Amino acid sequence: MMTSLLTIHILVSIILIGVVLIQGGKGAELGSAFGGGSSQTLFGGRGAATFLSKMTTVVAIIFMLTSLLLAVISVRRGGGGSSSIMDKAVEKTVPSTSGNAAEKAGIKTQKTDSPDKKPVRK
Numbered sequence: 001m002m003t004s005l006l007t008i009h010i011l012v013s014i015i016l017i018g019v020v021l022i023q024g025g026k027g028a029e030l031g032s033a034f035g036g037g038s039s040q041t042l043f044g045g046r047g048a049a050t051f052l053s054k055m056t057t058v059v060a061i062i063f064m065l066t067s068l069l070l071a072v073i074s075v076r077r078g079g080g081g082s083s084s085i086m087d088k089a090v091e092k093t094v095p096s097t098s099g100n101a102a103e104k105a106g107i108k109t110q111k112t113d114s115p116d117k118k119p120v121r122k
Helices: 002-022 030-034 053-076 085-092
Strands: none
Touching: 002 053
């Protein structure tokens, strides 16, 4: 179900991109460049909704519904909400072996009482 819904979602997103790019702007005529493009009618300068604008609305609603369904299915599967990338990164780290890293690198350290002093090379 997840794979088929994801496939539908990708197809709908490609269709939505195509439909939006096919549409021309409201003031795409030459007269709009000289201030004649704005009309004060109820539906704008083009009149009622065209086929492409209705198709954009329908495809956008389908896109939002598939997005919502994918999110809900992902959470129910346990893929979201409770896990973090940082938690997974901590689980994959290799524990360090015994010994001090400075001593392994050949740096001799002086033992001091204050923790803010750094190792000194001798």
